[in-house]
Amino acid sequence: VTTTDDADFIAYVTGRLPALRRVATQLAGDPHRGDDLVQQAITRLYTHWRRASRAENLDAYVYKILLRAFLDERRRGWAKVRLRGAPDPEPVDSPVTGDPAGHVADQLLLREALATLPPRQRAVLVLRFLADRSVEEAADILGVGPGTVKSQTHAGLNALRRLLGQPTDSGVTS
Amino acid sequence: VTEILSQFRDEALPPSTIDIDRAVAVGRRRRTRTRLAAVGVVVALALGGAATPFLISAEPGPEPTPPTCGSPEPTRPSVPTWQRFDPLTYEIDASGVTGYRVTTFATSTSAQLVNMQPDGFAGNQDVGVLVLLYSCAGQPHHYEGERSVPFDPGAGEAADPIGGRPTYWVASNTVLPGGLPSEGLVWQWTDGAWVIVLAEQDADVTPAVPAALRDIAAHVAPQLRLGVGTAVKAPFAMPVPEDTAPLYTHTVLAEDFGRSFAVSFSIGFDPVEKPVPGNIFDAYVPSLTVTANAFAQADDRPDNATEYPEDLGHPAYQTTDTVGTQEVDILLVYDFFGFGLDIKSVEMPGATTTADRLRQAADIFRSITVYPNAATDQSAWGEPLVP
Numbered sequence: 001v002t003t004t005d006d007a008d009f010i011a012y013v014t015g016r017l018p019a020l021r022r023v024a025t026q027l028a029g030d031p032h033r034g035d036d037l038v039q040q041a042i043t044r045l046y047t048h049w050r051r052a053s054r055a056e057n058l059d060a061y062v063y064k065i066l067l068r069a070f071l072d073e074r075r076r077g078w079a080k081v082r083l084r085g086a087p088d089p090e091p092v093d094s095p096v097t098g099d100p101a102g103h104v105a106d107q108l109l110l111r112e113a114l115a116t117l118p119p120r121q122r123a124v125l126v127l128r129f130l131a132d133r134s135v136e137e138a139a140d141i142l143g144v145g146p147g148t149v150k151s152q153t154h155a156g157l158n159a160l161r162r163l164l165g166q167p168t169d170s171g172v173t174s
Numbered sequence: 175v176t177e178i179l180s181q182f183r184d185e186a187l188p189p190s191t192i193d194i195d196r197a198v199a200v201g202r203r204r205r206t207r208t209r210l211a212a213v214g215v216v217v218a219l220a221l222g223g224a225a226t227p228f229l230i231s232a233e234p235g236p237e238p239t240p241p242t243c244g245s246p247e248p249t250r251p252s253v254p255t256w257q258r259f260d261p262l263t264y265e266i267d268a269s270g271v272t273g274y275r276v277t278t279f280a281t282s283t284s285a286q287l288v289n290m291q292p293d294g295f296a297g298n299q300d301v302g303v304l305v306l307l308y309s310c311a312g313q314p315h316h317y318e319g320e321r322s323v324p325f326d327p328g329a330g331e332a333a334d335p336i337g338g339r340p341t342y343w344v345a346s347n348t349v350l351p352g353g354l355p356s357e358g359l360v361w362q363w364t365d366g367a368w369v370i371v372l373a374e375q376d377a378d379v380t381p382a383v384p385a386a387l388r389d390i391a392a393h394v395a396p397q398l399r400l401g402v403g404t405a406v407k408a409p410f411a412m413p414v415p416e417d418t419a420p421l422y423t424h425t426v427l428a429e430d431f432g433r434s435f436a437v438s439f440s441i442g443f444d445p446v447e448k449p450v451p452g453n454i455f456d457a458y459v460p461s462l463t464v465t466a467n468a469f470a471q472a473d474d475r476p477d478n479a480t481e482y483p484e485d486l487g488h489p490a491y492q493t494t495d496t497v498g499t500q501e502v503d504i505l506l507v508y509d510f511f512g513f514g515l516d517i518k519s520v521e522m523p524g525a526t527t528t529a530d531r532l533r534q535a536a537d538i539f540r541s542i543t544v545y546p547n548a549a550t551d552q553s554a555w556g557e558p559l560v561p
Contacts, residue, residue, distance in 0.1 A: 013197070022182060025182075025187060032188075035190060035191045035192050039191075039192050039193065039196070042192070042194065043196075043201050044201070045201075046197050046201025046202070047201045050469075107178060129176050129179040129180050130179055
């Protein structure tokens with residue numbers, strides 16, 4: 001990596017940092033752990049920068065690295081949770097309201113609910129609705145088929161609705 | 175729900191704790207480290223890079239009289255004893271190691287090397303595994319400060335036997351240069367010849383846990399097959415340069431989200447009358463090294479490279495580099511059936527000047543045949559040498 005490459009890398013990362021942080025925050029569940037994920041991801045990105053910078057879709061490449069770091073960390077942590085016996089997620093205390101003024105509270109509730117989803121479901125929802133990735137792009141980033149992304153999206157949204165006390169697609173509430 | 179999810183786009187986040195300069199510094203160190211562990215100086219001297227000592231060594235001196243070691247003995251006529259390895263034959267088979275994939279193979283007369291990384295999403299991606307297989311003439315070295323010195327591998331703490339042989343833990347931070355936390359196992363894979371399996375961690379990202387590294391080494395070591403005798407394959411074939419013999423080979427593989435592919439292949443030669451080097455990977459430069467890299471492009475050429483004056487049918491450049499006290503002349507050829515090719519020359523028979531060496535390198539270039547589709551399909555690789 002030459003000095004010119006370094007400058008390109010720094011320019012790219014600086015420009016994409018806000019979006020990467022937002023996605024990582026929702027993946028990790030809090031901004032500090034999200035920043036840790038981004039730090040890992042951009043370090044890996046630097047080691048592959050010469051090649052990555054020639055990728056057709058650099059953003060997708062970077063999301064792949066970020067998702068990889070997230071899923072890897074989840075996998076390591078997940079084993080510990082299972083040893084202790086993970087409880088089934090419970091519905092959160094308050095329902096989501098339609099009041100725009102209450103959207104901050106809604107976001108907090110949604111974040112709590114999001115954190116209870118399995119990592120890949122959470123990743124699908126974050127990629128689709130926060131990172132604005134298409135089904136096909138999300139499938140490529142996660143290394144799965146578009147059908148899997150669609151089914152995970154459906155299952156993830158229904159799980160969130162159940163946790164938030166909203167009607168699901170099939171009209172069932174919990 | 176989707177509407178609220180999309181509102182996270184406008185969410186105010188606390189001040190960033192991300193340090194881009196640190197990412198650059200750690201990333202650069204990792205790239206250097208990967209090259210170093212993967213390659214040794216001979217190949218790691220990325221153009222313009224500095225020479226760095228490595229650890230594989232054999233006792234210098236005359237060829238010993240075989241056989242004084244090695245039980246069980248090799249079963250192949252081409253390798254009558256384990257005193258030396260054939261550099262065109264792999265003796266480490268890591269294909270049965272679960273959860274890890276090979277990123278580097280290196281062969282030489284005194285030792286062979288394999289690097290591994292966790293496969294796919296599994297495991298800690300900041301951990302690497304290094305296997306060093308010594309011939310009977312090979313002598314394990316470790317680092318005392320900056321110096322690489324021989325050590326007694328059997329002096330460490332006893333571990334569970336592998337293959338029925340006494341096995342020992344290798345102390346952390348001593349076998350590899352660079353100071354990465356590491357833990358490893360060592361045992362005699364055949365009488366008088368050692369093998370080291372080392373798990374190391376990039377602690378810049380994830381704190382190293384010695385017990386976890388030991389677990390990794392203990393997981394990998396029993397799954398290795400040693401002394402297997404598999405032919406080295408290459409993306410190109412070339413005649414052996416006159417009055418030389420092959421000394422080492424080096425293959426780098428990579429994986430990108432599940433797809434494995436070859437990055438580069440190198441082969442080095444020395445004059446037949448030249449003594450077998452004591453330290454093939456320790457600041458030793460073979461007389462001639464040919465490398466084909468599927469990712470090298472003309473834009474990557476070193477700043478001091480100038481156009482090669484003769485038309486070789488492909489973009490060609492020449493440059494020089496210094497390794498230790500040696501000047502290396504280098505011919506670079508790009509867009510060569512999907513490869514960037516470099517031919518490094520030091521003290522070849524019949525070539526005493528830079529002009530001689532570059533002319534000789536150009537002749538060697540013309541004698542090289544790339545296997546069809548070799549740049550994108552490793553299964554298309556074949557024998558590296560033609561009669």
